[in-house]
Amino acid sequence: MGCEILTWRAQFPVTERMVYLNHAAVAPLSRRAAGAMQGLAEDCLHYGSYHYDQWLKVYQGIRVLTARLIGAEPGEIAITKNTSEGIATIANGLSFRPGDRIVCFREEFPANFFPWRVLEKDGAVLDWLSIYDPVERIAEAAKDAKLLAISWVNYLSGHRVDLESIGAACRDAGCFFFLDAIQGLGAFPIDVKKCKVDALAADAHKWMLGPEGCAVLYVRQEVQDAVFPREFGWTNVAHFADYASRDMTLRPDAGRYECGTLNTIGCYGLHAAVELLLEIGVERIAESVQKLGDLVAEGAQAKGYRLAAERTPDTGAGIVSFCKDGVDSRMVVARLKEQGIMAAPRQGWVRVSPHFYITAEEIERMCQVL
Numbered sequence: 001m002g003c004e005i006l007t008w009r010a011q012f013p014v015t016e017r018m019v020y021l022n023h024a025a026v027a028p029l030s031r032r033a034a035g036a037m038q039g040l041a042e043d044c045l046h047y048g049s050y051h052y053d054q055w056l057k058v059y060q061g062i063r064v065l066t067a068r069l070i071g072a073e074p075g076e077i078a079i080t081k082n083t084s085e086g087i088a089t090i091a092n093g094l095s096f097r098p099g100d101r102i103v104c105f106r107e108e109f110p111a112n113f114f115p116w117r118v119l120e121k122d123g124a125v126l127d128w129l130s131i132y133d134p135v136e137r138i139a140e141a142a143k144d145a146k147l148l149a150i151s152w153v154n155y156l157s158g159h160r161v162d163l164e165s166i167g168a169a170c171r172d173a174g175c176f177f178f179l180d181a182i183q184g185l186g187a188f189p190i191d192v193k194k195c196k197v198d199a200l201a202a203d204a205h206k207w208m209l210g211p212e213g214c215a216v217l218y219v220r221q222e223v224q225d226a227v228f229p230r231e232f233g234w235t236n237v238a239h240f241a242d243y244a245s246r247d248m249t250l251r252p253d254a255g256r257y258e259c260g261t262l263n264t265i266g267c268y269g270l271h272a273a274v275e276l277l278l279e280i281g282v283e284r285i286a287e288s289v290q291k292l293g294d295l296v297a298e299g300a301q302a303k304g305y306r307l308a309a310e311r312t313p314d315t316g317a318g319i320v321s322f323c324k325d326g327v328d329s330r331m332v333v334a335r336l337k338e339q340g341i342m343a344a345p346r347q348g349w350v351r352v353s354p355h356f357y358i359t360a361e362e363i364e365r366m367c368q369v370l
Helices: 003-009 030-045 052-070 085-093 116-123 133-141 161-171 221-226 263-280 282-302 327-338 359-369
Strands: 077-080 099-106 123-128 148-151 176-180 199-201 215-219 321-323 343-344 349-352
Touching: 003 030, 003 123, 030 263, 052 077, 052 161, 052 215, 052 327, 077 282, 085 176, 085 199, 085 215, 099 116, 099 133, 099 282, 099 359, 116 123, 123 148, 133 148, 148 161, 148 359, 263 282, 282 321, 282 349, 327 349, 327 359
Parallel strands: 099 123, 099 148, 148 176, 176 199
Antiparallel strands: 077 215, 199 215, 321 349, 343 349
16 A cells, blocks of 8 residues: 555544444544534534534535536535435436336345335336346346436445446436445446436445435436425425425425435535545545455455455456355354454355555455454
8 A cells, every 4th residue: 555545544543443344334434524523513512503604515515526526516416314315315206107117126235126116006117137137138128118226336246337338228218327326436436427327326424434324316407307306395495595485496406305404413524525535536546445355355265255246347346245155154254353354244245345545454364364
């Protein structure tokens, strides 16, 4: 690890206590994100809402910074509680009629599985594919479909899909392209315009290195009028600052999907976290994450473990899951934890997910414990 990256590593005091390889679950906070949240708590302790104008600047700052992170416009970014709320906003906001087809994927995390199943009761028809299907199969399924919903990186195997090809297929077919980006955003660069993504949801607390309870939702400006905010509160409307107004005209941007008071202390942490990612550079982060993932895969295989998915430069990500016949993954994770190494047991697999500030030596130490 180079000296420049070691400078950023100092932002993560968790490294003084353990080897943290569980960013696909809940990431530790950086000093900067924690400090921003602590600063707001201290300010509220002494001043209450006296500095409310600063809160508004932080909210808008998140929209601006997130737009930079994904290649969008600030008016296409909404602040939500979590990825699930973002997915539900799209699932409930689009108008589905009986017979409308939705392309889904069997390997999805429940957050990107259940909302589409619920729509079956209204007559939507779900077309189930595999994330490992060739792009040609996915493109064929997108024809005449109302929506396609897929995760950028699979939560279990770490398989990263070809966003540009899927996005192009969806746009050609007139199919709404929804992306669950929680396991990729912050670890890999993305341009939602280039990938033709219509909507994207991601939480702060994984690869974005922010707090829980705060997330972002991107909705392309051109499709916002087609996604009605079913979760309706006082701040969805254009004149929300006028408490006497009963005008229900929606806000002219993605703010229409923010239905009430935001998680302000979480927003302070998220703002600082995204600012840090942009300062470091997501391209550099991606290079580091990919290399660390490769080291995990090579080390686990050398110890006789098999991988949950084939890993290539195009499909690899920060998640690497592995197992060995006759070996309980829960016991492996427990043994790692005893040695100060955090991983996760997932459905019979050991799931390891290092972020950019982890060193090759720490990965080697993990492999030695296997």
